[in-house]
Amino acid sequence: MKPVKINSQEILEAINSGNGYIQVDGREFLLLEVEKIDDASIYEVTDLEEEKQLLQALNKNNPILSDKEIDSMLGK
Numbered sequence: 001m002k003p004v005k006i007n008s009q010e011i012l013e014a015i016n017s018g019n020g021y022i023q024v025d026g027r028e029f030l031l032l033e034v035e036k037i038d039d040a041s042i043y044e045v046t047d048l049e050e051e052k053q054l055l056q057a058l059n060k061n062n063p064i065l066s067d068k069e070i071d072s073m074l075g076k
Helices: 009-015 048-058 067-073
Strands: 021-024 027-030
Touching: 009 021
Parallel strands: none
Antiparallel strands: 021 027
16 A cells, blocks of 8 residues: 555545545545555554444445445535
């Protein structure tokens, strides 16, 4: 995983909005905050709620959101 520096103010505001998803052009992205990335592309999750959601997803408790739910989260 390679860190990417974001210079667009609009994208920075979307990332900092607190929403779990953002849309860039026609593509939708799930946001995950990581504390550090090492050479092996392994990252640490430090937010407890995020860790809980990731563990649920890994344990197959990963409900698929409908397009309507994603649109609602994106403020469409």
